[in-house]
Amino acid sequence: MDDHSLRAVEREEAYWHLPTRERLQALLEDSLDFQGAKTGYASHHLHSFAAKFPPQLPRQFILGLTRPGEIVLDPMAGSGTAVVEAILLQRQGIGVDMDPLAVQISQVKITRLSPGNLADAGKRVLTTAHRLLADGRTLDGLLERNFDDRTRDFVDYWFLPITQRELLALITAINKEPDADVRRFLFLTVSSIIVTKSGGVSLARDLAHSRPHRDLTKRPRSVLEQFQTRLSKNLRGIMSMPDDRNALIVHGNARRLPLANDTVHLIVTSPPYANAIDYMRAHKFSLVWMGHRIADLSEWRARYIGAERLGKFSPPSFPPETQQVIEALSQRDEKKARVLAKYFVEMRGVLSEMYRVLRPGAAAVIVVGTSTMRGLNVQTHLCLAEIATKVGFDLVRIAERRLDRDRRMMPARFGQKGASQIEERMHHEYVVGLLKAEEK
Numbered sequence: 244m245d246d247h248s249l250r251a252v253e254r255e256e257a258y259w260h261l262p263t264r265e266r267l268q269a270l271l272e273d274s275l276d277f278q279g280a281k282t283g284y285a286s287h288h289l290h291s292f293a294a295k296f297p298p299q300l301p302r303q304f305i306l307g308l309t310r311p312g313e314i315v316l317d318p319m320a321g322s323g324t325a326v327v328e329a330i331l332l333q334r335q336g337i338g339v340d341m342d343p344l345a346v347q348i349s350q351v352k353i354t355r356l357s358p359g360n361l362a363d364a365g366k367r368v369l370t371t372a373h374r375l376l377a378d379g380r381t382l383d384g385l386l387e388r389n390f391d392d393r394t395r396d397f398v399d400y401w402f403l404p405i406t407q408r409e410l411l412a413l414i415t416a417i418n419k420e421p422d423a424d425v426r427r428f429l430f431l432t433v434s435s436i437i438v439t440k441s442g443g444v445s446l447a448r449d450l451a452h453s454r455p456h457r458d459l460t461k462r463p464r465s466v467l468e469q470f471q472t473r474l475s476k477n478l479r480g481i482m483s484m485p486d487d488r489n490a491l492i493v494h495g496n497a498r499r500l501p502l503a504n505d506t507v508h509l510i511v512t513s514p515p516y517a518n519a520i521d522y523m524r525a526h527k528f529s530l531v532w533m534g535h536r537i538a539d540l541s542e543w544r545a546r547y548i549g550a551e552r553l554g555k556f557s558p559p560s561f562p563p564e565t566q567q568v569i570e571a572l573s574q575r576d577e578k579k580a581r582v583l584a585k586y587f588v589e590m591r592g593v594l595s596e597m598y599r600v601l602r603p604g605a606a607a608v609i610v611v612g613t614s615t616m617r618g619l620n621v622q623t624h625l626c627l628a629e630i631a632t633k634v635g636f637d638l639v640r641i642a643e644r645r646l647d648r649d650r651r652m653m654p655a656r657f658g659q660k661g662a663s664q665i666e667e668r669m670h671h672e673y674v675v676g677l678l679k680a681e682e683k
């Protein structure tokens with residue numbers, strides 16, 4: 244259904260008398276490919292983010308399954324696509340994510356600020372940054388004090404001295420701005436010129452697609468020029484957001500959602516894939532400039548779903564099909580099988596929380612792809628659907644969608660060189676539709 248027909252349906256009372264199961268079934272039977280659809284409207288384009296879903300995907304389910312004012316949750320919100328769509332459709336959006344940069348991105352995307360104030364702040368920041376650069380001594384002193392040894396080594400490895408000075412001048416100037424929301428918007432604009440597919444103003448190449456590698460022949464462009472260009476683009480994006488912010492972004496864990504039982508009208512989410520997406524690998528390039536230490540970021544990274552650090556983890560038993568997949572993998576690689584088992588345990592925690600916070604009779608929509616581990620094709624969607632039914636959900640349908648290869652930026656993986664494998668297999672992904680049972 245296109246947006247117009249969905250909007251028309253939204254107005255039809257008869258549609259809302261259909262049971263949620265029927266509406267969910269119909270939405271899942273519809274095409275979910277959205278090939279060629281415009282994805283960069285409103286604040287969606289503010290910052291790049293690996294494996295974000297097209298806005299039309301959450302939009303379709305929000306329009307077809309909720310009414311204005313109702314609560315839409317994405318417990319692994321990433322760059323906040325579902326939350327932004329919820330606000331644009333006058334629903335209440337809640338997003339949770341563990342990644343500090345993801346939280347910043349979502350927060351900025353949902354905060355409408357006065358364009359006049361932002362433009363003035365941008366000009367002030369550029370003037371101050373140019374002044375700081377002209378007076379080199381202040382910056383040299385700041386560069387000395389700004390980082391601990393490990394973070395300093397990281398920064399020296401990945402950023403040319405001239406780029407470091409320009410970035411620090413900008414960050415110092417932004418820190419002088421009195422309004423916290425304005426500062427956050429401007430920081431994110433800086434971040435958006437660092438975390439790009441090609442590594443932006445750093446020396447990295449392939450920052451989003453694979454393990455980044457340093458290219459000493461790369462001549463990164465001027466930070467201040469890039470910032471200025473990006474600022475105008477980001478200002479246009481934020482201006483088109485509605486004025487009332489009916490949304491909440493939380494830096495937290497999807498396995499411990501800060502929400503009461505039976506409160507959410509719809510969940511739309513896309514969890515990490517089974518052999519993990521290393522968000523921190525790219526995000527630390529900009530987080531170090533926001534005051535984070537490399538040591539702390541590495542600690543965070545181990546807590547993400549799909550991270551390979553196993554600690555004392557010993558696998559429990561799973562429902563039959565999932566168990567079979569883990570056993571098949573364990574014949575090829577024992578450690579990888581434990582990583583996969585840990586992923587399923589963690590996802591079971593997320594699914595239980597999703598079940599707890601959903602209202603009886605409400606739907607959860609999970610978008611996930613398959614993974615190849617040691618040559619074994621892991622059908623993550625089938626395993627997650629099986630685990631979800633153990634948690635209490637009814638499985639309504641699993642739909643398949645084709646990926647727009649040119650659009651969906653596919654990220655690096657933990658512990659693997661190159662992204663060729665993930666690139667090859669990610670031509671489609673699955674949309675799992677679940678229902679929480681009505682109260683008897």
Ligand SMILES: C[S@@+](CC[C@H](N)C(=O)[O-])C[C@H]1O[C@@H](n2cnc3c(N)ncnc32)[C@H](O)[C@@H]1O
Nearest residue numbers: 295296319321322324340341342496497547548
């Ligand atoms: C595929 S991305 C979501 C992309 C999102 N749909 C979008 O459009 O931007 C998965 C997200 O799960 C987050 N994540 C991983 N482990 C998490 C956890 N334990 N709790 C909350 N979020 C987590 C990652 O930080 C990442 O942002």
